[in-house]
Amino acid sequence: MTATANLQTSQRSALVSASVDKPIAIRLGQQELEEVLQLARAEDRPAGNFARMVYLLGLAVYREQGFLTLHADVAQPARSRWQAASGLVNEKPIAMRLPPAEQADVEEMARNESRRPGNFARAVFRMGMPIYRQRIQQRAVATHALGAVSYE
Secondary structure, eight states: OOHHHHHHHHHHHHHHHHHOSSOEEEOOOHHHHHHHHHHHHHTTOOHHHHHHHHHHHHHHHHHHHSSOOOOHHHHSOOOOTTSOTTOOOOSSOEEEOOOHHHHHHHHHHHHHTTOOHHHHHHHHHHHHHHHHHHHHHHHHHHHHHHHTOOOO
16 A cells, blocks of 8 residues: 555545444434435435434424423324334434534433433434425425526
8 A cells, every 4th residue: 555545545444434433323213214214215315314414403493492392292102002102213323423513412312311412312303304304395495496597
């Protein structure tokens, strides 16, 4: 290997190791998980990347209002007989990777809310989903409006 190749490899590995210590597992209900995976595919993003994007939308709301809010319909998913008592799909959590500073923020905010980091991240993620859905609808309306314009 050349010196340049070694430098590029070490820079890449340093970037990867600096960006994550341990991913936060976001456990969702079956329907939520299917929706998130479908939306992530539509955005051509990995599920963890999509989850972080939506989490950041919810985090902006959390920071603005200073407390967690969940609508009754997303507070806790309905469970089937074979799921855990929580109703969450524990075998397939979405691994949300955060830079160290964001990871520390999540841990601190979770501690302040008397929650585990994964539970806090899931709540904030759920706060961000309505904002994401609204943006998708606005994009669809704007795209539809542009398609209706005639240049004849």
